[in-house]
Amino acid sequence: MITFINPKNTIxxxxxxxxxxxxxxxxxxxxxxxxxxxxxxxxxxxxxxTVIEVxxxxxxxxxxxxxxxxxxxxSSPVVQHFGSSRIVMIRIKPVEGVDQKQTSDQVFRAAAGxxxxxxxxxxxYVGPSVGTELVTSxxxxxxxxxxxxxxxxxxRFEWRMASSAILALVHDTTITLGIFSLLGFEFDLTVLxxxxxxIGYSLNDTIVVFDRIRENVRIAxxxxxxxxxxxxxxxxxxxxxxxxxxxxxxxxxxxxxxGPMIFGFSFAMTIGIVVGTFSSVYVASALAxxxxxxxxxxxxxxxxxxDEEIIEVLDEDE
Numbered sequence: 001m002i003t004f005i006n007p008k009n010t011i012x013x014x015x016x017x018x019x020x021x022x023x024x025x026x027x028x029x030x031x032x033x034x035x036x037x038x039x040x041x042x043x044x045x046x047x048x049x050t051v052i053e054v055x056x057x058x059x060x061x062x063x064x065x066x067x068x069x070x071x072x073x074x075s076s077p078v079v080q081h082f083g084s085s086r087i088v089m090i091r092i093k094p095v096e097g098v099d100q101k102q103t104s105d106q107v108f109r110a111a112a113g114x115x116x117x118x119x120x121x122x123x124x125y126v127g128p129s130v131g132t133e134l135v136t137s138x139x140x141x142x143x144x145x146x147x148x149x150x151x152x153x154x155x156r157f158e159w160r161m162a163s164s165a166i167l168a169l170v171h172d173t174t175i176t177l178g179i180f181s182l183l184g185f186e187f188d189l190t191v192l193x194x195x196x197x198x199i200g201y202s203l204n205d206t207i208v209v210f211d212r213i214r215e216n217v218r219i220a221x222x223x224x225x226x227x228x229x230x231x232x233x234x235x236x237x238x239x240x241x242x243x244x245x246x247x248x249x250x251x252x253x254x255x256x257x258x259g260p261m262i263f264g265f266s267f268a269m270t271i272g273i274v275v276g277t278f279s280s281v282y283v284a285s286a287l288a289x290x291x292x293x294x295x296x297x298x299x300x301x302x303x304x305x306x307d308e309e310i311i312e313v314l315d316e317d318e
Contacts, residue, residue, distance in 0.1 A: 020282035031178020043188030198272030
């Protein structure tokens with residue numbers, strides 16, 4: 001079946017590809033500067049610290065518990081419900097020269113003063129060496145995922161598309177981390193999980209666009225590569241809007257109603273969806289075009305049949 005393309009209904013996305021690429025480059029550069037100057041506000045998962053679990057006889061209000069701990073001299077405690085409204089998990093960062101055992105006892109006494117009958121369920125100490133191992137493991141996980149994606153896209157398409165897809169993913173993750181550095185939000189394991197999720201989410205949208213480009217190259221032989229990219233992005237636009245929109249609704253619900261425990265995850269996903277959708281159009285596709293992607297790169301050579309080979313040899317003899 002032959003598919004016909006109607007160029008009249010095509011949106012000219014590539015018309016502003018250069019300004020969009022400049023904007024993307026500025027955002028990436030600014031994010032890298034922020035990461036180098038300010039760094040990330042690593043949570044207890046990476047820096048180490050103390051985790052204290054307190055159980056109350058009645059439902060606990062987190063605000064008085066947090067205020068009591070701060071009045072006791074402990075700065076920036078993370079106070080959250082843990083599995084039940086009667087159980088409170090308190091996380092505090094390590095302080096140099098201060099005994100963690102003494103600090104945990106001080107925190108429990110302050111928290112127990114909010115309600116009578118408070119019970120200490122557990123106290124766990126996370127050393128800085130464990131946090132360093134988690135940072136290293138997180139960096140390795142991101143690098144391995146990018147390497148695997150490079151191999152996959154390079155095998156399925158070709159090196160220009162593979163390089164563009166990887167640079168688009170670097171764009172997404174760098175801007176997300178840069179915003180976390182700018183706002184000073186805590187970066188913990190849930191945010192790292194969100195970053196890895198953003199990589200997979202953004203790649204999925206990019207692969208859909210690339211696959212449609214490869215299909216249209218074989219159909220629209222009279223069109224230029226820029227026109228084919230515009231047609232392909234336009235044809236997949238409805239799918240992108242529906243997928244990104246429904247995912248965004250879910251993530252925003254988690255962001256506003258999910259509580260502080262998953263705030264970092266939902267906030268990172270919100271940034272990733274916006275930035276990833278932008279990069280699928282104006283970073284991945286535009287970069288592939290600027291890298292010199294041509295029609296010949298996407299159409300595999302068709303082997304000649306036996307009869308065609310014989311005719312070709314006879315023509316050469318004549």
